[in-house]
Amino acid sequence: MNFDLSEEHNMIRQTVRDFAEREIKPIAQELDEKEIFSPELTQQMGELGLFGMTLPEAYGGQGLDTLSYIIAVEEIARVDGSQAATLAAHNSLGIGPLYYYGTEEQKMKYLPQLCTGRALWSFGLTEPGAGSDSRGSRTTAVDEGDHWLINGSKIFITNGASEISMGCTVQAVSGTDSEGKKVFSTIIVEKDTPGFTRRSMHNKMMWRASDTSELFFDQVRVPKTNLLGEIGKGSKIMLSTLDAGRLSIAAMGLGAAQGAYELALAYAKERKQFGQPIGKFQAIAFKLADMALKIELARNLLYKACWLKDQGRPFAMEAAMSKLYCSEIAKEVADEAVQIHGGYGLMKDYAVERFYRDQRLLQIGEGTSEIQRLVISRYLGV
Numbered sequence: 001m002n003f004d005l006s007e008e009h010n011m012i013r014q015t016v017r018d019f020a021e022r023e024i025k026p027i028a029q030e031l032d033e034k035e036i037f038s039p040e041l042t043q044q045m046g047e048l049g050l051f052g053m054t055l056p057e058a059y060g061g062q063g064l065d066t067l068s069y070i071i072a073v074e075e076i077a078r079v080d081g082s083q084a085a086t087l088a089a090h091n092s093l094g095i096g097p098l099y100y101y102g103t104e105e106q107k108m109k110y111l112p113q114l115c116t117g118r119a120l121w122s123f124g125l126t127e128p129g130a131g132s133d134s135r136g137s138r139t140t141a142v143d144e145g146d147h148w149l150i151n152g153s154k155i156f157i158t159n160g161a162s163e164i165s166m167g168c169t170v171q172a173v174s175g176t177d178s179e180g181k182k183v184f185s186t187i188i189v190e191k192d193t194p195g196f197t198r199r200s201m202h203n204k205m206m207w208r209a210s211d212t213s214e215l216f217f218d219q220v221r222v223p224k225t226n227l228l229g230e231i232g233k234g235s236k237i238m239l240s241t242l243d244a245g246r247l248s249i250a251a252m253g254l255g256a257a258q259g260a261y262e263l264a265l266a267y268a269k270e271r272k273q274f275g276q277p278i279g280k281f282q283a284i285a286f287k288l289a290d291m292a293l294k295i296e297l298a299r300n301l302l303y304k305a306c307w308l309k310d311q312g313r314p315f316a317m318e319a320a321m322s323k324l325y326c327s328e329i330a331k332e333v334a335d336e337a338v339q340i341h342g343g344y345g346l347m348k349d350y351a352v353e354r355f356y357r358d359q360r361l362l363q364i365g366e367g368t369s370e371i372q373r374l375v376i377s378r379y380l381g382v
């Protein structure tokens with residue numbers, strides 16, 4: 001076994017870390033406070049090559065492996081959850097299904113611009129009545145000869161309504177099978193299609209500088225060629241997209257934990273009480289030891305899942321385990337990081353306060369912790 005990262009992986013980490021420290025860190029707090037989505041930062045991430053990292057160059061990508069992408073998400077999340085959310089959702093949920101299931105024509109039409117950071121794409125699965133139970137979707141797509149007629153709505157859609165959001169891949173009920181069960185298809189809907197309206201959701205606790213939106217479809221007509229993948233395979237497309245997406249949510253958890261830990265470690269060395277740095281108290285030192293241990297375990301698990309994917313081997317169970325573990329330890333580490341900061345940790349002037357809020361989505365989005373346990377237990381055959 002070789003646990004060393006390659007020179008290329010180390011270089012990617014350093015490049016993304018430098019970028020995040022230089023461009024994101026100084027403004028993260030203000031963007032969070034004022035709930036500002038930044039097209040400029042998104043474009044800068046694009047210029048750095050962070051969108052479509054794993055795609056072939058022909059589609060505007062970098063042809064890198066999964067681990068390279070995961071390291072990039074981890075490094076952005078180490079500094080700011082909001083920008084990491086924009087990056088991870090666009091890559092895994094926006095670009096992913098178009099690349100894996102699009103026709104050559106669809107790929108050439110959408111992917112090159114989506115790799116620039118000047119345009120975003122979203123993934124519309126969740127509905128007001130269908131969260132964990134995605135088969136509860138009510139949005140319909142009716143085959144009307146030369147076009148699909150779409151009606152319904154989606155909620156909590158990342159990158160759905162920013163000024164640079166170009167469209168959405170929508171899961172819709174497109175009929176029923178011989179047993180009367182719903183059949184789903186995934187359909188591409190571009191932003192200016194008549195009847196398609198979008199609304200950014202505000203007052204979020206976390207990821208306040210990332211766009212989360214509601215999408216509404218009122219008699220929306222799109223050409224039949226906007227079908228993504230095969231008719232009736234929508235559920236499979238969405239669920240396989242989530243398998244890969246879980247790796248990037250895990251990377252966000254790992255990065256958030258790393259960022260919160262580093263803040264706590266620095267604070268423990270600098271803050272003095274009873275005449276010595278608080279890190280000298282065993283109670284604080286042991287907290288830091290536990291945090292470092294959890295991060296180490298999380299990183300090993302996640303990188304192994306990436307390795308499996310890059311080997312072309314099954315990785316869905318390990319992706320669910322990584323998502324579950326990395327997001328849960330992000331919560332524990334951020335909580336202890338606040339504890340180490342004492343009262344200052346509850347003040348917005350201290351970045352650790354933002355880490356404490358931002359990690360909370362990670363146990364909920366792209367399959368809650370309860371659903372990850374369900375997924376893992378199914379792989380165990382129970």
Ligand SMILES: Cc1cc2nc3c(=O)[nH]c(=O)nc-3n(C[C@H](O)[C@H](O)[C@H](O)COP(=O)(O)OP(=O)(O)OC[C@H]3O[C@@H](n4cnc5c(N)ncnc54)[C@H](O)[C@@H]3O)c2cc1C
Pocket residue numbers: 089093122123124125126130131132133155156157158159207212361364365366367368369370371374
């Ligand atoms: C900021 C943000 C961004 C998001 N981005 C996107 C996006 O880009 N695209 C998209 O499609 N969705 C997105 N989502 C939606 C997200 O994936 C859902 O919120 C999530 O899947 C949970 O669904 P729900 O909120 O409806 O909760 P529910 O499914 O109603 O769950 C509520 C509680 O019940 C539990 N529960 C439900 N079913 C079971 C079960 N069978 N066994 C045990 N416990 C269960 C859950 O674990 C949870 O604790 C986003 C959400 C947020 C908040």
